[in-house]
Amino acid sequence: MPQKIEDVYGNIKQYINKTPVMTSTTLNKLTESSCFLKCENFQKMGAFKIRGAVNALLNLTKKQKDKGVITHSSGNHAQALSLAASFFNVKATIVMPENAPKVKIEATRNYGGEVIFCGNKPLDREKKTEELIKQHDYTLIHPSNNWNIIRGAGTASYELIHETRDLDYIFAPVGGGGLLSGTSLAVKELSEKTKVIGVEPENADDAFRSIRDNRIYPSTNPNTIADGLRTSLGNITFPIIRDNVHKIILVSEEEIVKAMEFLWTRMKLVVEPSGAVSLAGLLKQKESIRNKRVGAIISGGNIDLTDFFAKFKGVENNSKQ
Amino acid sequence: MPQKIEDVYGNIKQYINKTPVMTSTTLNKLTESSCFLKCENFQKMGAFKIRGAVNALLNLTKKQKDKGVITHSSGNHAQALSLAASFFNVKATIVMPENAPKVKIEATRNYGGEVIFCGNKPLDREKKTEELIKQHDYTLIHPSNNWNIIRGAGTASYELIHETRDLDYIFAPVGGGGLLSGTSLAVKELSEKTKVIGVEPENADDAFRSIRDNRIYPSTNPNTIADGLRTSLGNITFPIIRDNVHKIILVSEEEIVKAMEFLWTRMKLVVEPSGAVSLAGLLKQKESIRNKRVGAIISGGNIDLTDFFAKFKGVENNSKQ
Numbered sequence: 195m196p197q198k199i200e201d202v203y204g205n206i207k208q209y210i211n212k213t214p215v216m217t218s219t220t221l222n223k224l225t226e227s228s229c230f231l232k233c234e235n236f237q238k239m240g241a242f243k244i245r246g247a248v249n250a251l252l253n254l255t256k257k258q259k260d261k262g263v264i265t266h267s268s269g270n271h272a273q274a275l276s277l278a279a280s281f282f283n284v285k286a287t288i289v290m291p292e293n294a295p296k297v298k299i300e301a302t303r304n305y306g307g308e309v310i311f312c313g314n315k316p317l318d319r320e321k322k323t324e325e326l327i328k329q330h331d332y333t334l335i336h337p338s339n340n341w342n343i344i345r346g347a348g349t350a351s352y353e354l355i356h357e358t359r360d361l362d363y364i365f366a367p368v369g370g371g372g373l374l375s376g377t378s379l380a381v382k383e384l385s386e387k388t389k390v391i392g393v394e395p396e397n398a399d400d401a402f403r404s405i406r407d408n409r410i411y412p413s414t415n416p417n418t419i420a421d422g423l424r425t426s427l428g429n430i431t432f433p434i435i436r437d438n439v440h441k442i443i444l445v446s447e448e449e450i451v452k453a454m455e456f457l458w459t460r461m462k463l464v465v466e467p468s469g470a471v472s473l474a475g476l477l478k479q480k481e482s483i484r485n486k487r488v489g490a491i492i493s494g495g496n497i498d499l500t501d502f503f504a505k506f507k508g509v510e511n512n513s514k515q
Numbered sequence: 516m517p518q519k520i521e522d523v524y525g526n527i528k529q530y531i532n533k534t535p536v537m538t539s540t541t542l543n544k545l546t547e548s549s550c551f552l553k554c555e556n557f558q559k560m561g562a563f564k565i566r567g568a569v570n571a572l573l574n575l576t577k578k579q580k581d582k583g584v585i586t587h588s589s590g591n592h593a594q595a596l597s598l599a600a601s602f603f604n605v606k607a608t609i610v611m612p613e614n615a616p617k618v619k620i621e622a623t624r625n626y627g628g629e630v631i632f633c634g635n636k637p638l639d640r641e642k643k644t645e646e647l648i649k650q651h652d653y654t655l656i657h658p659s660n661n662w663n664i665i666r667g668a669g670t671a672s673y674e675l676i677h678e679t680r681d682l683d684y685i686f687a688p689v690g691g692g693g694l695l696s697g698t699s700l701a702v703k704e705l706s707e708k709t710k711v712i713g714v715e716p717e718n719a720d721d722a723f724r725s726i727r728d729n730r731i732y733p734s735t736n737p738n739t740i741a742d743g744l745r746t747s748l749g750n751i752t753f754p755i756i757r758d759n760v761h762k763i764i765l766v767s768e769e770e771i772v773k774a775m776e777f778l779w780t781r782m783k784l785v786v787e788p789s790g791a792v793s794l795a796g797l798l799k800q801k802e803s804i805r806n807k808r809v810g811a812i813i814s815g816g817n818i819d820l821t822d823f824f825a826k827f828k829g830v831e832n833n834s835k836q
Binding site: 214216219235236238240458459461462463464465495499500503504 | 535537540556557559561779780782783784785786816820821824825
């Protein structure tokens with residue numbers, strides 16, 4: 195572990211938003227607990243990812259900065275790395291499959307990233323990225339399996355713990371495990387009594403199975419609305435989560451949509467599906483958190499609502515009762 | 516004017532949320548100004564209306580409290596009065612047309628209000644309300660044309676001005692004029708340099724015409740998505756607005772939807788159409804607010820998104836570029 199979380203936070207804080215911690219009387223009544231939602235949907239570029247990306251950029255050598263950074267992502271990490279690189283006048287190259295959604299491509303370009311397309315098969319991305327690294331000597335900034343990304347992600351909990359104190363639990367979503375491992379390390383440093391609970395979609399339960407069986411399972415074609423959580427644990431995030439996270443729980447697609455709906459309707463927060471997963475887990479664990487002080491990281495808010503209602507209106511209506 | 520705004524705020528503050536003032540780099544760039552959005556969508560029951568309702572309840576005599584309060588509304592005021600009355604164990608009767616949306620009826624009942632139905636014709640509500648007042652000696656709390664409602668609504672600007680200071684403009688929506696008149700009086704007391712601008716839907720432009728011609732025009736069957744702004748000025752709100760508001764500007768339905776979309780997409784805020792009207796006005800006045808410090812009151816967030824996308828998806832898609 196390279197730096198204390200306080201130092202990581204000190205380094206990145208001028209580049210990020212200190213996001214609000216929101217509370218809701220309705221949520222507290224419903225859970226009979228005190229809930230504190232860390233609203234990273236209000237973070238720059240709409241998700242916690244900017245924290246890790248800035249931290250990664252700050253830890254490059256002069257030579258690395260001159261050459262530029264690269265990643266493969268069509269999600270929030272692509273936008274975060276592009277924006278963070280622009281803060282330091284570093285070139286960011288983002289490898290995306292040709293069939294990536296237009297809005298994602300445009301958003302990444304708007305933040306200053308150069309998008310390079312690759313084929314649509316799973317291995318095409320890695321191949322193209324390696325090729326470009328060989329050619330241009332770019333530094334790869336992996337979306338989750340990277341120490342600086344992990345430590346940067348942990349600063350959301352640094353802010354949360356400093357603002358709320360004495361939390362019994364913190365719920366965080368798990369995909370590649372950058373946020374969950376970073377959260378667990380920050381919590382270990384700052385608030386040893388706090389248990390960290392990872393929440394994962396049932397339909398993308400590779401992290402749950404990986405921890406249960408003590409080996410990394412790859413995530414294969416997961417069919418979940420939580421598009422930020424379709425990736426697998428890596429050789430850095432896996433052991434951190436195994437050793438520091440209290441447990442991982444699973445939530446259904448319907449539970450994710452219900453949590454989104456609660457956040458929109460009751461708390462007036464626009465969140466993306468992955469961003470509502472921690473609340474879905476918290477609601478599912480209602481019995482065990484009664485009378486406790488509970489944090490949950492609302493990881494992001496980047497969602498095309500028009501698209502969501504076109505595709506998921508059925509689910510939405512069914513979940514209404 | 517019965518009380519100083521500071522005293523009104525002192526009386527009600529323990530019953531309401533101090534809502535956040537949100538900013539956006541994108542919005543500031545777009546307008547070349549510094550914008551401060553007072554987010555009353557995060558207020559109790561989802562709109563500024565609770566401020567006036569609590570203030571009205573606090574100013575009742577013991578006898579009035581014992582008898583109970585009444586209003587006719589199927590919108591946010593119905594819920595606000597029900598919730599405020601519940602704080603003080605006062606009975607609240609809400610007269611609604613038989614064809615009021617089920618969600619509104621349920622929400623009002625959830626806050627403790629008793630819903631009494633009347634016919635669907637415009638005059639049926641007043642008739643039924645008068646009948647019930649005669650029968651039970653209830654006190655009528657009008658949604659806007661009431662001094663305590665007006666002064667309570669003004670406390671949103673009390674908070675906004677204390678948090679941001681030195682505002683050149685405050686934009687507020689206008690329907691019945693409770694919020695706009697309350698805003699203008701609070702601003703007059705607290706920050707004389709600040710100009711208050713009312714924003715009204717083109718399709719419900721009765722306040723605009725009333726001020727222009729110096730007489731109150733009733734609002735007749737206005738066809739606007741901003742359902743909170745379909746009412747008319749009253750004999751109390753009209754002269755306050757005439758004498759203290761810098762001007763009223765009009766916005767189109769498309770401009771309202773675009774402002775909602777901006778708030779959802781860029782700022783991750785769920786707002787109702789009426790709540791986005793002030794931002795629509797601010798964006799329309801871009802030229803004249805350049806380099807200024809500008810507040811806007813986002814009045815509420817009570818919207819059924821599923822319903823919105825079912826009805827307005829066409830508008831939404833058209834307004835996307």
